[in-house]
Amino acid sequence: MATIIVNGTAHEVDAEEDTPLLWVLREQLGLTGTKYGCGIAACGACTIHVAGQPVRSCQMQLRDLIEGDEITTIEGLSEDRSHPIQQAWIELDVPQCGYCQSGQIMAAAAFLRDFPEPTDEDIKASMTNLCRCGTYNRIKAGIKRAAELS
């Protein structure tokens, strides 16, 4: 049994210590907003925040957590979709199928904190999550809109 803190709550989880956080979140805690897309750190669908930093959770194992690490998933980004990224996403209809969007939003939220006034070049250089539906133009517009809303 390991204890992890997710979205402000401590949970006891029953999983091997080499289990990726992605699967701990999805299968042990039922937090299915974090998605499986590749399992090899290539797509970003599984992006969460660990101690405030964006992390591809398919690559971080339970044993990699340092005691006291706070994990934030898409479910905990805000109570009511009020994070500026979420608001901008809704205002601009960014998602298509939506499958990659939890990861996009978590990556964008961390990016916006570091780049409160992002340029196109900043966004292009930092947003590396994949979207097969091809929502990139709107993700870019959404981040800029979120910067205005912040």
Added chain:
Amino acid sequence: MTERFNLSRRGFLISAAASTGGLAIGFPLGASAQQLNELASPELNAWVVVQPDDTVIVRVAKIEMGQGTLTGLVQLVAEELDADWDKVTWSYPTPGENVARERVWGSFGTFGSQGIRTSQEMVRTGGAAAKAMLIQAAANRWGVDASEVTASKGVLTGPGGDTLTYGAVAEEAAGLEVPAEVTLKDPSEWTIAGQSLLRLDTADKTDGSRIFSIDYTMDGMLNAAIKIAPVQGATVAGIDAAAVEGMPGVQRVLQVDETTVAVVADTWWRARTAIEALPIEWNIPEDVGSFGMEDLEAMLTEGLTADDAFVGNEAGDVEAAFADAAQVVEADYSYPWQHHVTMEPMNATALVTDDSCTVWTSTQNAESDLAAASETSGLEIPQCEIHRMNLGGGFGRRGASSTDYTTIAVKIAMEMKGTPVKVIWSREEDMLHGTYHPATKARFRGALDEDGNLTGMHMRISGQSIFAGLMPFALEDGMDPLQFQGLQAESTEGAFGYDVPNLLIDHAMRNPPLRPGFWRGVNNNQNSFYLESFVDELAHAAGRDPLEFRRGMMANHPKHLAVLNAVAEGIGWEAGAPEGRAYGICQHMGYGSYVAAAAEVSVDGDRVTIHRIVAATDPGHVVNPQQVEAQIEGSFAMGLSASMMSQITMENGRVQEENFDTYPIISMWEMPEVEKILVPSGGFWGGVGEPTIFVATPAVLNAVFALTGTRVRELPIYKSGLSLG
């Protein structure tokens, strides 16, 4: 233009018994409050339920997978119904309900860019009929003639200014006769349809609460990971189950059928971990087991000159044209295998008992999955049900090309009756067992006269047929008519846009051992890349401007020409590209829509940068402009991925790419801004989910040629020493 339709009683069954009976079958476990209210609320017809609180539920037969069809269809119904948009919601009927009600919702199949265009008439008629019944119910209450009652935004107004909401009279309306005839609005009168309304299904995609098929869980559910034979025709020779049976969480290790092995565990991660450790021996057939890229190359090259070709389009006498030509231009092209890579890998949850088989899955064609569930379980159709879950992408893979994910889940669940089992394909299994974009080659010969006019052209396509691989019953005397998408004369689906006096377009079918499938855009992808690149070659060989050269052959194709002109103007063709950059242009027709694109590129060493894309589409009618624009952007992302960076290859009969590290797709870094031009000309209904993908590649590569003189004839572009970025 006013459209009138007759309504048959059968098409709009409204008797309470029929509707309750239909809805009662296979209602999903854990029905939501909305679903329970829907059951108890008056159904005006198969498409419209109005609740006492004025909520309007529009039933949607087609499936939403990101393409926006859901919102568009609801807009069309709400438009004819004159509903209050803020009170409109939707629900999906199940395929079991559709069968029980004699397919009142028509086909659930959502592919071929058909979501709107093949059902608009049906759903608009449903909305209009429901409105007529609501009006009649209000007229009856007030004792006036129906012509004295008007409807607007969910409110009925009588001659004396009395008002009633839709919800107040829905019960009475549901008991009335269906009107024999309704008049649909002219699109010029639309206030809900035709508007850039926000999608109805965005909010839950922003907070993680949307449940995709892969997220579905049930009490007592187990999880399965699978391995499918890595070579077409290979079978399982043996497994050493004992090697993994003691691993954490493992409940069953089983050979599912001749080609598939599964491990069932409490969690999927444990099932996956165990199957990765499971020793499996395969019987690999020798012929396929030695097939590689050289064999594919040889097979397709042989077809370029073979005698056994099916003719798709023919005019005049091409050989005479070559004999008389001032100049003959020749070129060979090729297009590689591609994978769909839906971001959500294949998966399904199945529960089988002695007398029922239920599946929860993301599918583009739930009726095929229903048939697969019945066939696999040996149970009758009414004993089976499919619950349509949200799709993390479709692009032609799910249910449109194959229902293998459902079949495998049912087979595993049959071994564990009474226990629901969720089967998730790892990304690697998903990529190794796709339904791949077919591989083909093309050889062109073009005859130019002294004035640089195209007098004759032979286009020989050699390669893989989707129909032959997936559905041989659809072949016509051996020919795959779909092979000629966008190349046939006079087709309302996708007509060749040029007048060439002597023309021959034919196909030598060559089928390598890799299962083909319908991949967004389908055969239009290579047909447009081949044709629009070669037309560009001809223009340059003739010393003519590529736009002017095309225009000279398009006098009889005004709609093709209109979109071409729109992008030429949009990019500023006449003024010419900025210093150090060049423009490329192209057009194509498919899925009933006319599309064109222009690109502005620069090339630095081997690196291609796309500065601008201008894309135009004429789909006849546009139901939600901002969603059509989203589809155009998405088409460019997927189309450019295929031409600039992705390809599936094979060695020893085995697909070599297993994940995004070896099958890269476009990212934010390479993605150009796409400028969209919508020019709906009315009078027809074309699709929007696919068409603009056809023009992504030739627009960019024609620009690359104009700038560098390098003609890219093989994809992806790194085969020509170029890369995007």
